Amino acid sequence: MPQALAEVSDKPQGTARPASRAPRSTPAARTVLVRAAAVLVLLGVWQLLALAGFWPPVILPGPVQVWDQLLITSDAANGQGGYAGSTLLERLGVSLRRVGYGSAYGILIGVVLGLVMGLVPLVRAVTEPAVTFLRALPPLAYLSLLVIWFGIDEEPKVYLLMIAAFPPVAVATATAVTGVNRQYVEAAQALGASRGHVIASVILPASAPEIITGVRLAVGIAYSSVVAAETVNGADGIGGMVLNAQRYNQTSVVILGLFVIGITGLLIDTAIVGVQRALSPWRGLV
Amino acid sequence: MSVTRRSVLSLLALGPVLAACGVGGSSSSGSGSQRVVRIAYQNFADSTLLVKDQATLEKALPDHKITWTSFDSGASINTAFLGGAIDLAVIGSSPTAQALCPPLNIPYKVIELLNVIGDSEALVARKASGVTAITDLVGRKVAAPFGSTSHYSLLAALQQAGVDPGAVTLVDLEPQNIQAAWQRGDIDAAYVWTPVLSVLQQDGVTLTDSAKLAAAGKPTLTFTVARTEFLDANRDVVDKWLEATNRAIGLVKTDPGVVAEAVSRQIGSSKEDAIAQLKQNIYLDHAEQRAPEYFGTKESPGKLADRLRDAAQFLHGQKKIESVPELETFRAALIAPGAVDGK
Numbered sequence: 001m002p003q004a005l006a007e008v009s010d011k012p013q014g015t016a017r018p019a020s021r022a023p024r025s026t027p028a029a030r031t032v033l034v035r036a037a038a039v040l041v042l043l044g045v046w047q048l049l050a051l052a053g054f055w056p057p058v059i060l061p062g063p064v065q066v067w068d069q070l071l072i073t074s075d076a077a078n079g080q081g082g083y084a085g086s087t088l089l090e091r092l093g094v095s096l097r098r099v100g101y102g103s104a105y106g107i108l109i110g111v112v113l114g115l116v117m118g119l120v121p122l123v124r125a126v127t128e129p130a131v132t133f134l135r136a137l138p139p140l141a142y143l144s145l146l147v148i149w150f151g152i153d154e155e156p157k158v159y160l161l162m163i164a165a166f167p168p169v170a171v172a173t174a175t176a177v178t179g180v181n182r183q184y185v186e187a188a189q190a191l192g193a194s195r196g197h198v199i200a201s202v203i204l205p206a207s208a209p210e211i212i213t214g215v216r217l218a219v220g221i222a223y224s225s226v227v228a229a230e231t232v233n234g235a236d237g238i239g240g241m242v243l244n245a246q247r248y249n250q251t252s253v254v255i256l257g258l259f260v261i262g263i264t265g266l267l268i269d270t271a272i273v274g275v276q277r278a279l280s281p282w283r284g285l286v
Numbered sequence: 287m288s289v290t291r292r293s294v295l296s297l298l299a300l301g302p303v304l305a306a307c308g309v310g311g312s313s314s315s316g317s318g319s320q321r322v323v324r325i326a327y328q329n330f331a332d333s334t335l336l337v338k339d340q341a342t343l344e345k346a347l348p349d350h351k352i353t354w355t356s357f358d359s360g361a362s363i364n365t366a367f368l369g370g371a372i373d374l375a376v377i378g379s380s381p382t383a384q385a386l387c388p389p390l391n392i393p394y395k396v397i398e399l400l401n402v403i404g405d406s407e408a409l410v411a412r413k414a415s416g417v418t419a420i421t422d423l424v425g426r427k428v429a430a431p432f433g434s435t436s437h438y439s440l441l442a443a444l445q446q447a448g449v450d451p452g453a454v455t456l457v458d459l460e461p462q463n464i465q466a467a468w469q470r471g472d473i474d475a476a477y478v479w480t481p482v483l484s485v486l487q488q489d490g491v492t493l494t495d496s497a498k499l500a501a502a503g504k505p506t507l508t509f510t511v512a513r514t515e516f517l518d519a520n521r522d523v524v525d526k527w528l529e530a531t532n533r534a535i536g537l538v539k540t541d542p543g544v545v546a547e548a549v550s551r552q553i554g555s556s557k558e559d560a561i562a563q564l565k566q567n568i569y570l571d572h573a574e575q576r577a578p579e580y581f582g583t584k585e586s587p588g589k590l591a592d593r594l595r596d597a598a599q600f601l602h603g604q605k606k607i608e609s610v611p612e613l614e615t616f617r618a619a620l621i622a623p624g625a626v627d628g629k
Contacts, residue, residue: 056368058368058390059368059369084605147463147467148466148470151472152457152472233457233458233459233463235458244432246361247432248606249361249365249390250606
């Protein structure tokens, strides 16, 4: 792995600092090692604490018990079809679909609204307080209202995640659009570009990095709201599993659910950062 | 070497203790000379609310600090017991059975039967759904708050009618969400308790209720439980509690108006609603609780342990507990009221 990294970074990429990249490989490899070691040490301390038995396993189960739960809940043939009728993977799929739909709608609304807010000051003046208002609301508080309006099936869950996801995108897009260098816009207009053309070829590409930062925040917020969304008839999702396990004090299943949410969240975020780099390579590596 | 593994570990163990000191407002341990009694109660019409409302315990134990904490469900009370944060609690039979089984094994004892749940919990079908009998529920959507006594009763009712629970779509919803889903027509039936139940019954057909299930040998009950360590060290406090609640149980029968007034003050309902809710349960005084159907006597233990074991078997079927202990474990966790000293 460190070798592969070194090979890649030895190749000069474009014109930007080809010389300075070569020595980066060693610290990068070291960072990975240090992170892995930190995780291992934490797991070790956790296991020792669990073994020492200061608290009963119902309060603090060890990593081994959580691992066992991972195997049990992934096994569809264990007599309860994984955990309470669905395996861990099925649950993850159900929850990710909800987060996916919620974030997709949220991002779409966020980008469009943010664009209009950034371009038309009047719209911004009118909608900004409303967006901030929505951002301040805890999802659990408006879930009850969504249930009364939209029932107990998929709609209220997706709408909840959508409402949670769109404000950060809207705010980020509006800020990015306002911050686009006027000279780019004027240059494009001088070359005869229409308004639509300017938006598509100048404003959106120039705002892409900030918009994607907003998207990162949005997906994170949507994913962290999935447990709230699944408090109502969401027993088939990963959040539903955490809630059900909490109700019966199955602490190791609760911890397992948190790990699954946390790790998949990390992976999704890494993927979005990858997209960000691909879309705006002129931005330095953060 | 001066730093041993043990000393490092004990330092680590100190962490949460220090954290607990840092959050403030935690009155978990006895403050100086005053002994603390921490009671967990639930906001439903019951004789214990009269004890709370009239401050009977506070007057009987002036040198004790009594704290009352409201909980939404037995599950969260069990969690509080695990953390050692509660001494006495009002709790349903399903969560009690769970607590007495592995892996929880919460060291508490059932010291009193506060009521037998009657028609305050019932299975209702929406009139528009066309369901008129439990057997019609096959393929329909039925809601209940999972893990509650209603959930237990729903499955018992299905079993009794010969309906495979797998053939019914069971939905886990809290009472207020059941009401919302019902009004939208998202569910066909629900097993739930008052006050939501009374709303559903206005345009619903009652298929069965917990009183009928109790008569058929599947009762759901409300208990007082006491932390074993607390019980051993504070017999005087427990005796005062039993005395106060027994008097309140008696008053429910002889003078329900007084109890209803206290209940309405505590849960913010009207006095009429409180009377109606009180009448939906069955109350037994301590002498009646020592009958063979319930606690029984030390020589011939009653059927209560069997009922708890039934509830445990139900939880085991749901894979919520690891195993169902022998009847002896449940008998050991029961102390008949009035027999605390004799034990």
